[in-house]
């Protein structure tokens with residue numbers, strides 16, 4: 001599986017789209033423009049993009065409270081995502097879901113989730129459905145290291161393993177669940193090791209290396225499509241910001257944050273792309289400009305979109 | 320002058336005092352340790368009580384169940400859920416296990432635990448961080464369900480809950496954490512199962528609890544301008560429910576408006592209305608009114624959220640209807 005240059009450029013662009021989007025969301029939130037609360041994905045871009053680059057449009061994902069990156073990587077549009085964060089009618093969920101519940105079933109996005117661990121069985125069910133319907137679709141469950149302590153993780157993987165379901169469990173291990181360091185509440189060092197208990201492959205990858213993530217995901221996807229069952233992939237990564245925007249950073253050292261920022265996934269990929277002569281610095285610069293333009297248009301779209309009308313609050317409760 | 324504390328501080332003090340008083344009491348939950356809890360209630364406890372403030376893995380069924388087991392075997396755990404919505408994950412342990420144990424085991428054991436859980440909306444947090452499920456639990460024999468509305472009650476009720484030998488679900492409203500109010504220095508408890516008259520009046524009774532006490536008091540002030548004298552009964556505990564105070568008030572004012580934040584069907588307002596209809600219907604001068612959330616999950620967009628959840632104006636309007644003005 002050698003990646004085409006074009007595919008790698010697309011991966012670069014996708015990571016940038018997440019990065020710029022999240023940077024702007026951080027600013028907008030600080031300005032008090034966005035209601036509710038937001039959890040940002042900055043620093044973890046390589047995971048969503050590496051995994052989603054191995055998927056087809058009709059494959060499924062379930063996401064987490066930190067879901068903007070997954071949604072963008074799976075093909076989500078910045079404007080509609082931004083409009084949802086503004087609570088506007090044009091948002092992916094008509095302003096009813098907001099940051100934590102963004103979904104777009106046409107893109108196979110079965111929802112971000114406000115419930116830690118809530119999406120894991122849902123992806124498992126999507127995998128079951130693909131198998132029942134006899135398609136070659138796969139489903140990916142994204143979740144955090146914290147989420148891997150939920151019963152849903154263990155129960156889902158057991159089920160998927162027993163039934164050889166086409167599901168990929170992607171753990172984004174960023175070391176913390178809110179302010180609790182994961183090593184305080186979990187003895188096993190690598191979450192991937194938990195795969196042993198369910199007789200499925202458990203793979204550890206550098207979650208800041210988009211190509212490494214892609215390779216691991218691709219292998220798991222192929223395995224799933226061949227009917228050989230699920231894989232657990234643990235991506236070692238780090239979130240740059242605090243758990244949610246506006247929360248004081250009291251539980252991590254500055255050194256630790258700096259150390260991880262030095263392992264920055266996008267800059268690292270840029271170096272690879274230019275040294276391998278896949279793209280020139282100018283080409284990358286023009287992609288950056290294009291993405292920035294896309295983002296500006298998205299913010300404008302969100303700002304100028306209409307509010308939902310009040311009667312809409314009572315619609316969509318039942319089919 | 321009595322000192323003023325926030326609801327958060329009052330709760331934290333209750334925990335500290337009870338932990339000092341009884342070494343069987345301990346605290347467990349997500350980020351309750353050095354982080355101090357999602358809303359700051361356990362701030363400082365980690366250093367004050369080494370080994371008795373336990374950070375949990377994110378596994379609500381597991382740690383709430385563990386509290387049930389600890390309570391059954393000689394401890395008095397106080398568990399914090401970061402948001403009450405996730406009580407759904409822990410419900411089996413509460414409903415099928417904790418609530419039934421004493422009864423199923425022929426009264427040979429008790430489960431003295433408290434589950435603290437922040438409830439309520441008005442924060443644009445959408446449908447997985449805004450809902451209130453108190454009526455589910457009020458429905459279950461064996462559980463007690465408490466929803467304090469003031470710092471004074473928060474402290475006194477939490478202390479009572481910790482000393483109670485039953486599983487108690489203690490719902491704290493997120494909009495109240497920063498609210499300040501008088502809290503005595505000396506040890507006191509507020510008994511479970513006793514409602515409180517938060518405002519005496521003669522024309523209409525509002526029966527309510529939690530954050531809606533605030534709304535109802537504000538509505539009462541507005542109504543006073545129009546010459547309508549409202550009595551506000553704060554249930555404080557919905558199970559056991561203080562029927563006597565409700566009935567007494569309605570027999571005095573002859574009108575009832577029952578107010579709750581969450582959905583109307585099958586809710587506390589339904590129960591309160593039914594009790595009054597059964598036992599005091601002859602005293603009523605007007606049909607009972609209920610104020611509650613519209614029947615939809617809480618939406619994210621702030622305008623929609625305001626529309627779905629009850630407002631002070633809704634309460635004012637309901638009261639005016641019952642007095643026919």
Ligand SMILES: Cc1ncc(C[n+]2csc(CCOP(=O)(O)OP(=O)(O)O)c2C)c(N)n1
Pocket residue numbers: 065066114115116117143144145146147148172174175176177178243349377379401405408
């Ligand atoms: C069932 C449930 N429990 C607790 C929470 C509160 N909460 C939201 S995110 C989070 C931490 C999640 O950590 P992790 O799964 O590692 O993901 P990360 O935030 O690190 O991406 C917690 C405890 C929740 N939303 N749902």
